[in-house]
Amino acid sequence: MSDSRIRTILNFIILNIFRNLLGILRSKIIAVFHGVSQIGLLGQFLTFNNLQSRVVTFGITASLINSYNYAKIKNWSKDEVIAFNIFVVLAANLINTILIGVFISALTVLIYGSLEFKLFIWLGLLLNYIYSFSSVLELSVQAEQKFNLLWKARGWGILVALITVVPLTYYFSVLGIIFNLIILYCISFLFLLTRGKLRFNIKKAKLLFKFNKDIASYVLKVAATDIVRSLFVLGSLFLVRVFILHYFDLVTSGYFQAIVSISNYSNILAEGFIVYYFPTISSIKNNDRLRQEMAVNLEILLYIIVPFIGLLMVFSRPVLNILFSSEFILLQNYLEVLLSAKIFYLLYYFYSINFLARNFLKKFIILEGLRSVLLIGLVMLLSKLFAFPGAVYAVLLTDILSVFLIFVLSHKLEYFKIAGSNLKLLVSAFILILILFLIDLPIVLEMAVLLVLFVLFFDVKKYKQVISRFVK
Structure with a gap:
């Protein structure tokens, strides 16, 4: 992997780290000053908002980049593609606005259990207008592979959001977090609009109503696939959160939100890769x-993710205390379950994104549909059998079965097969995480175990090369 490629990936990983720092600050202030129930309320808002944001962007994450790459082959106008x-x-x-307006009372009760939170729904609508049009500009820049411009736009948004997050969250709780998110996306949108030298500008707005049938057909096909996938993935998460709120209570929902949010910090690494990886793999x-690109990226991803997850497992107790409060330390074992699940999820995520990039749309939809059904079914079943622990272990079981499913669906695709070196690395990663999950030692001893296992299972020289190229 070239130095410029690694530096591009690093830049976006750094941005994702700071974006997650925003999440950490929000959660910490809420937990300390507003209580566990407000963490649950935040989780409900974010889960529904994530689902909504994918609906209003209607799959353009995939369709804009894919259609932009196909424009040269198909002799399409790139301006018309963006339009x-x-x-x-x-x-x-x-x-979306019309539907939300019609069903707002029913939605408010379903999501929050009370009509007093209607304002959250309306502010979520405003947030998603800003987010969706900011996404169009960001994806246009990403499709042109102007990664430095995209990095600056996101960076300014995150910087201003970091400056405002503490007072807004302290004084206004979850409402302040919504305002902070609006600021985040507004800054990125305005930066690209005023400084981006965008290919598509207001002078070309007339193209919005001039449809090329071939472009429209292709965009809608890919977008529909991605939106179906989003409805499966985020819809299943939304239903899980609604189930936990109504089957248990808002406090339990807050506990679930806490451990899920910490385990999701490992996603910052994968998301940093995907910014570069998806448009690249789509164009090959x-x-x-293609086989070489997949093997190299998976290796790099594993070399960074495994130590990160390992460290979170070793320091799970202080992490819960620092990021939330001492009240959350009782969730230590459950957090380690979700961190173990992340190895399986990230492997699934890495390979599933290739289905979309290579236009295996039917397999992609089948895969996401089966995973969503598994998650909802297992959470409901195991929660009724084993209460809250059942919901947590249901996530782990879903991620393990998802990896099995993806290899069943891809076994005939030669370039999807795991390279021998990658397979060895994966087995080592699974063993390392399993050992950390099973042992219960003081932090110093667990850290020593992690270091010994990493030296035994991984190529330390190669790891040093990866890190040195990142920080060069």
Whole structure:
């Protein structure tokens, strides 16, 4: 992997670290000054908002980048490609606003259990208008592979959000967090609009209503696949949260939100890769090069993710105390379960994104549909059998079964097969995480075990090379 490629990935990983620092500050202030129930309330808002945001962007994460890469092959106008994606987002937002307006009372009770939170729904609508059009600009820049410009836009948004997050959250609790999110996306949007030298500008707005049938057909096909996937993934998470709120209570929902949010910090590494990886893998036509690209990226990802998850497991107790409060330390074992699940999830995520990038749309939808059904079914079943621990272990079981499913669906695709070196690395990672999960020692001894296992199972020289190239 070239130095410029690694530096690009590093830049976005750093941004994701600071973005997650925002989440840490929000959660800490809420936990200390507003209580566990407000953590639960925050979790409900974020889960529904994530689902909504994918609905209003209507799959353009995949469709804009894919159609942009196909424009040269198909002799399409790239301006018309961007214009139609903007039109799709505008239409999705308007339809979403109408539906939310009609069913707002029922939605408020379903999500929050009380009508007093209607304002959260309306502010969520405003947030998603800003987010969706900011996403269009960001994806246009990403499709052109202007990664430095994208990095600056996101960076300014995160910087201003970091400055405002403490007073807003302290004084206004969850409402302040919503305002902070609005600021985050507004800054990124305005930066790209005023400084981005964008390919698509207001002078070309007339293209919004000039449809190329081939472009429209392709964009809608890919977008529909991605939106179905989002409805499966985020819809299942939303239903799980609603189930936990109504089957248990808001406090239990707060506990679940706490451990899920910490385990999701490992996603900052994967998301940093995907910014570079998805447009790159979408543009590769040669199978040998594709196989090589997948192998190299998986290796780099594992070398960074495994130590990160290992450290979170070793320091799970102080992490819960620092990020939330001493009240959350009782969740230590459950947090380690979800961290163990992350190895399986990230492997699943890495390979599933290739289905979308290579236009295996039917397999992609089947895969996401089965995973969503598994998650909802297992959480409901195991919660009724084993209460809250059942819900946590249901996530682990879902991620393990998802990896099995993805290899069943891809076993005939030669370039999807795991390289021998990657397979060895994966087995080592699973063993290391399993040992850390099973042992219960003082932090110093667990840290020593982690170091010994890492030296035994991983190529330390290669790891040093990866890190040195990151910080060069």
